[in-house]
Amino acid sequence: MLSDSDLPPLQLLVVFESAARLLSFTAAARELGTTQPAVSQQIQALEASLGVALFERVYRGVVLTDAGHILLKTTQSSLRDLREVLQKIKQKPKSQRISVATDFAFAAFWLMPRLPEFRRLHKDIDIRIHTSQSEVDLASLEADVAVLFGEGQYQGYVAEKLLPEVVYPVCSPKLYAEFGGFPGLADLIKAPLLKLNADMGQKWMDWDLLFQLNGSQWTPSESVMEFDNYTLLAQAAISGQGIGLGWSPLLDDFIQSGVLIALSEFAVQSDHGYHIVVSKKRAPTASVSAFIDWLKS
Amino acid sequence: MLSDSDLPPLQLLVVFESAARLLSFTAAARELGTTQPAVSQQIQALEASLGVALFERVYRGVVLTDAGHILLKTTQSSLRDLREVLQKIKQKPKSQRISVATDFAFAAFWLMPRLPEFRRLHKDIDIRIHTSQSEVDLASLEADVAVLFGEGQYQGYVAEKLLPEVVYPVCSPKLYAEFGGFPGLADLIKAPLLKLNADMGQKWMDWDLLFQLNGSQWTPSESVMEFDNYTLLAQAAISGQGIGLGWSPLLDDFIQSGVLIALSEFAVQSDHGYHIVVSKKRAPTASVSAFIDWLKS
DNA sequence: CTGATAACATAAGCTCAGCTTATCCCATGT
DNA sequence: ACATGGGATAAGCTGAGCTTATGTTATCAG
DSSP, X not given: OOOGGXXXXXXXXXXXXXXXXXXXXXXXXXXXXXXXXXXXXXXXXXXXXXXXXXXXXXXXXXXXXXXXXXXXXXXXXXXXXXXXXXXXXXHSOGGGEEEEEEEHHIIIIIIHHHXXXXXXXXXXXXXXXXXXXXXXXXXXXXXXXXEEEESSOOTTEEEEEEEEEEEEEEEOHHHHHHTTOOOSHHHHTTSOXXXXXXXXXXXXXXXXXXXXXXXXXXXXXXXXXXXXXXXXXXXXXXXXXXXXXXEETTTHHHHHHTSSEEOGGGOEEEEEEEEEEEETTSOOOHHHHHHHHHHHO | OOOGGGSXXXXXXXXXXXXXXXXXXXXXXXXXXXXXXXXXXXXXXXXXXXXXXXXXXXXXXXXXXXXXXXXXXXXXXHHHHHHHHHHHHHHSOGGGEEEEEEEHHIIIIIIHHHHHHHHHHOTTOEEEEEEESSOOXXXXXXXXXXXXXXXXXXXXXXXEEEEEEEEEEEEXXXXXXXXXXOOSHHHHTXXXXXXXXXXXXXXXXXXXXXXXXXXXOOXXXXXXXXXXXXXXXXXHHHTTSOBEEEEETTTHHHHHHTSSEEOGGGOEEEEEEEEEEEETTSXXXXXXXXXXXXXXX
């Protein structure tokens, strides 16, 4: 239904509005950076397409007809509205706010503690974080960038390794002292072990694999506490309820501050890790690139 | 302050609105009667001029960005407003209402009695009459057409003779009977004479000139009543207060109905008269031409 | 009264914006 | 693996929209 067959070239309305406001084709030409004959011909073209006189030519200028007055009123308001919305759009670049998708653990232990630094460096960039306990669904999520744990293979996306998966047992200093340390792997199972349920689809390192990679065989400890949520597991470890698996660099801050002790001699590494993932369909904006550079630093 | 340097070419907004509504450049091209590459390039030009992406290109089409949504809303309302006002202007041609300038006498005695007939013949034409007792000031009056008494010379205007000045004494049948008729000019001055003051700038026939044109010399009657307004003079004649000068065809209706008696043997004609006067600056519209044709009939 | 001035109208010529055709690329569906 | 749809891009053409030049008219000033 809406089509331009019933509209004259709209640029003619811009010229009309200027001439009608200034009541002079010569003045309009000056304002529009063109010439009087151009304005004269364009007004003529507009009047011809409408079949209505918009101006009455008088000595040294023009005056508006009734039809001209009516058209001026609407044209001025429409042009004003359009100018305002175009100005609004230009002032709010799409790249000013970026959305980041990641899992809960990375968001909680790594990103959130460090985000103030990014914000200090980039005051004009607003970060919105989408987190999920389960595997992030990239297809339905329109994030600008994702930081995901895994192998780094996502169809339609480019993934770049950010952090390798380095895992080691961690416990509180209190528990460590209570058991007199853990010189060997076999000593670990004397204490309660904190286990993350891996049935959420996440390919996380677990105790079984850690023992294998350390050249030993995992035998279930008599006391194993299971968690669905890594943050709860970490809290349990901090409060001395058992030994958990710590992922570098998620728990680095706790280890550095002495809240947790890393049993680094049992550290293992896999080919998994956290990756920066962006869509192949969109070149990253300047803001997204700035965020990615900061992640890598 | 308002200038087009801050507006993109507005035709781009027409193309944008179609593509945004249909969410497809190909469909927009069909609607606008052009081709998909043209639409693609125009949208790109618009996005480049704004520095903002308005569409996200997806499989088999496009979706709007936030900025695109904002722009669509305003563009649709502005285009709708403009379409409506342009339609309104086209439907109400300026030529539907015409303004006629004339003097009071012509308006009162000739035009107004006949106007219903014109209206019956032209139901779509609205007449607006501007009258004046003094000489009509054409320069400041923006009438479409004027009917003026005079010689027919007006700078910047085309004048066409409508009615010659034919003047004769008139009186009421009562007065005529009271004086037993007026066989000769000399008999006229036995009765009171009604005189129009000519100091208004109007070049009207007066008693002096009428006597001269009848080969006699005007000697003031003992009883002369003067009037500034011809309608009052006519009323005085009708009510039997004296003999007045009647202008054909202004008083034709009264003579025909017997309200007044024309002393036709003393009728004179000058080179003055009523003229149809139109501006050289404007070709008459169809309505004005219809009115002029009707005047002549 | 004459000449100057301002401003719109018109004519003719030039040029590049806006269109076209052709082709490429990609995602999806069968 | 092939077909299809739809946006992106390149290259070429043309006429809309501009320019310069000139004509016309009304008004003003000397």
